[in-house]
Amino acid sequence: MKEQSNIPTGKVERASRFVATGLKVGTNYLKHYTKKLIDPSTSKEELHANNAEDIYDTLSNLKGSALKVAQMLSMDKGMLPKAYTDRFAMSQYSAPPLSGPLVVNTFLKTLGKPPAQLYDTFEMQASNAASIGQVHKAVKWGKELAVKIQYPGVANSVRSDLRIVKPFAIRIVGMNEVDLDKYFDEIEGKLLEETDYKLELRRSMEVSAQCAHIPNLVFPVYYPELSSDRIITMDWLKGFHLKEFLQRNPSQQVRDSIGQALWDFYQFQVHVLRKVHADPHPGNFLMRDDGTVGVFDFGCIKEIPEDFYVNYFLLTNKEVLKDETRRREIYTNLEMIHPTDAEKEIVFFSGLFQKMIDMLTLPFTVETFDFGDESYFSAIYDYMDYISNLKEVRESKVARGSRHSLYVNRTYFGLYSILSDLKARVITSQARVSDRSGSPERLR
Incomplete structure (x- = not known):
């Protein structure tokens, strides 16, 4: 390229x-x-x-x-x-990479030395390049290292x-401007955090340690002494990005193992840590033939407020949602319906949301779930398309949904998408969620 x-x-x-x-x-x-x-x-x-x-x-x-x-x-x-x-x-992971002189200039500005003086070997050609930075391969202390370099001017x-x-x-997207306005502060805040490599380094080390007990996950070791506000150095993880991995025709057992590891990883973060790796696109995972998966890039972390967390996951409780008064209260707390809505609007949007919630939360309400069920995802996409074309939705002047739902929803959509591509069969029982020591803890 x-x-x-x-x-x-x-x-x-x-x-x-x-x-x-x-x-x-x-x-x-x-x-x-x-x-x-x-x-x-x-x-x-x-x-x-x-x-x-x-x-x-x-x-x-x-x-x-x-x-x-x-x-x-x-x-x-x-x-x-x-x-x-x-x-x-x-x-x-396939954006056009920066040229060598720009890479060297970043090292000189932030670490005071060119890469040739910091590593035993440094490959000037990027291994992959994404939206905010690109990765180079290096060697030091007899270890293969991945060096992530931020593009110039990104933060500003x-x-x-x-x-x-x-x-x-x-x-x-076909979305009204009022809808985007509500969420742009949230997006801006998260993007600014992603350009803060010192913050990302700290979070990477912290979350990796907290999730180290989860089976079949592999995290790199990070090296602060070879990192700066625009450079992060970590272990080089071996493995394949999702598309390459699937081309190797992995067995169902291996797909299930990786899918389970990812499901457990996200459930532990959300339900125990109350913060989550909110950038689950395939470029941030490396999958292996032995059923393990490497996880990196903790630049985008969404911290989940307790009140939002409680109301959001009450949506998975069918018994609670049977109570019309309680259901409306939850929808109001999550800003899905508003105090200014007329009764007709409340009934209309509540009905739309309830059907969508029933579909999206299905994996949470059963012991195991087959994410290879194409009919399940087809039904979701068809219903989303149906909703987006409704006159009442298109002409709505109110943005529906808490700003916190933006990245939490994005996290689960990204996870669902990867599990769907893997066609993984996953134990989704909430009893699998573990506490900080790794012992089972059922959600209440």
């Missing part, structure tokens, strides 16, 4: 790239509707493919939060047309990038 010798860091230059891309997208729409006048049977597939390519090319060269938004959207398979999902998924461009990318998100 062609390397980048520079990244636009100025607000004006980055904005101009977005404007140019917007013009391309507009031209693509004009071409599409012109073709449709001539041939009414023309589908939107070509339009989506052209738009996805143009938008991704711009975002992948700008890097940072703009590309991170594309990465987030790629995980929501039911939200975007397939052309966008496929193209944006490249941002997980978060706020301005989000303001610029917002119209694209509105158009692609």
